[in-house]
Amino acid sequence: MLENYSGNFNVKCQLDTCKNYPAVTDFERGEIVCMKCGSILLQKIWDMSSESNTFSQESYMKSTRTGPNISLTMHDKGLSTVIGSNKDSCGIPLSNKSKYEFNRLRKWDQRSQSRKTASLSKAFTLLHAMKSKLGIPNNVVEKTAYIYRKVVNAKLTRGRTMKSLISASLYAACRESGIPRTLDDIAIAGNVEKKILSRDLRTIIKKLELNLNQYDTTTFISKISNNLNLKEKTKRDAFEIFYNCEKKQITAGKHPVVQAAAAIYVSCMINNEKISQSKISAESGVSSVTIRNRVNSIRKIMKIAD
Structure with a gap:
């Protein structure tokens, strides 16, 4: 039937x-x-799929009738009222009287926005700029916006700058998602002093009761090796050196970036790949003295000859 x-x-x-x-x-x-x-x-089954295949937000906005998904990275979550260009639905230009009325509507729509909405708009504009500089994926940016909204609701913005709070939220989101970005990387991208960034980060972790996991050292080994264009064998030997250090229990309490930089330098020495400590220091953001001391410790414990 x-x-x-x-x-x-x-x-x-x-x-x-x-x-x-x-x-x-x-x-x-x-x-x-x-x-x-x-x-x-x-x-007569309802079609639950998308209306068309699109590969950019601009083409999606042109072909869809429902608009993009709700996003926390927008100050209004993408649900704002947008007063378009001075044309009607048929593409016919409006009269001068109608243009004047719509210009007044746009102006009052902008003026009627709350102070919180304006601050969120500025903060998320800065967040998207940092995303482009650091190459952060979209899911981490969404998590950053979620943490920053919690910061605003907890009224932690008094006495603190917007740049430092959004940078601290981004670092917390990277830590939760396992994206290898250091405090120095975030501070440079956000144009914030590292001291202020660390202070605001501690405040956010304490007030919001965040539980941030430690970074995996192997992610920094991959990042530094790829940026320096090292050989694949050198990278794999660096992983092996790090795993051997873990077995010897000499990585406890050591900074993951320092451990990664030292393992890479020792691997370069073993594979006769000429790269200076200054280059690894510049890429990792760790001083040459710190890398040298850690390298000497690894070579002594692992009994690696020159």
């Missing part, structure tokens, strides 16, 4: 010979068909 779509996809053919056969859904035709006899069980 043919029925219209009722929201129930768990339908089966009523014939005795077809009860053990599943039904096939054809979204192009909007029908559910019995796999055994070919009878149409349901018709």
Whole structure:
């Protein structure tokens, strides 16, 4: 018996010979068909897929009627009222009187925004600029916006700058997601002093009760090795050196970036790949003296000759 779509996809053919056969859904035709006899069980199914295939936000906005998804990285979460260009729905330009009225509406719409909305808009503009500088994925940016909104709701903005708070939120999101970015990287991208950034980060962790995991040293080994264009064998030997250091229990309490830089330098020495400590220091953000002391410690404990 043919029925219209009722929201129930768990339908089966009523014939005795077809009860053990599943039904096939054809979204192009909007029908559910019995796999055994070919009878149409349901018709006029709603198409739950996207209207078209798009590969950029601009093309998506042109082809869709519902707009993009809700995003925490927008001050209004993407639900604002947008007063478009001075044309009607048919593309015909508006009269001078209508243009004047719509310009007044745009102005009052901008003036009627709350102070919190304006501050969020500035903060997320800065966040997107830092995202481009550091190469942060979108999911981490969304988590950063979520943490910053919690900071604003907790009223932690008094006496603190917007740049330092959004930078601290970004670092916390990177730590939660396992994205290897140091405090120095965040401070340089956000144009914030490292001392102020560390202070605000401690405040956010304490007030919001965040539980941030330690960075994995192997992620910094991959990052530094790729940026220095080292050989694959050198990178793998650096991993092996780090794992051996963990077995010897000499990595406890050591900074992961320092440990990664030292393992890379020792691996370069073993594989006769000429690279100076100053280059590794500049790439990792760790002083040459710190790397040298850690390298000497690794060579002494692991009994690695010159």
